[in-house]
Amino acid sequence: MTTAEAGAPERLEWEVRLWERDPPKRARLFAVVAAIGVASGYAFGLVLGILSVFFLLGSTMEFWYPVRYRLDAQGASAKVGISVTAIEWRSVRRAILGEDGVKLSPLEKASRTAVFRGVYIRFNRNREEVLEFVRRRLPEDAAFLG
Secondary structure, eight states: OOHHHHTSOSOEEEEEOHHHHOHHHHHHHHHHHHHHHHHHHHHHOHHHHHHHHHHHHHHTGGGTSOEEEEEOSSEEEEEETTEEEEEEGGGOOEEEEOSSEEEEESOSSOOTTGGGSSEEEEOSSOHHHHHHHHHHHSOTTOEEEO
16 A cells, blocks of 8 residues: 555545536426426326326436435445445446546446446545545556546
């Protein structure tokens, strides 16, 4: 272990509140969900209208609850509400740097299903700290793109 690694944290934890980054987006999203709920209720009945609202709110959960990120010796995870997305470091084949985060993917090559695989880790004023942690933990055969 080098001197730099000796002082490095063994775990990073933080949260991101997407609605704070773009407050009008949350209001527009709520209006769309409400409109779809009303339209579904009118077209298909009250029960399906309510169900459509619950499904839409569930699929947009990160705009209603904070996303909690954790990087540790085992892997990376993102938790929002009761939903947890995680990946172990040994499973990461590519790290793809984005504008506001880094995607940890188990796929070696890009594919149509790549957006559904892996964990996207958003930065919150901790970009360099997160990138350093990811670079130290990536397997030797993993690619860092970006």
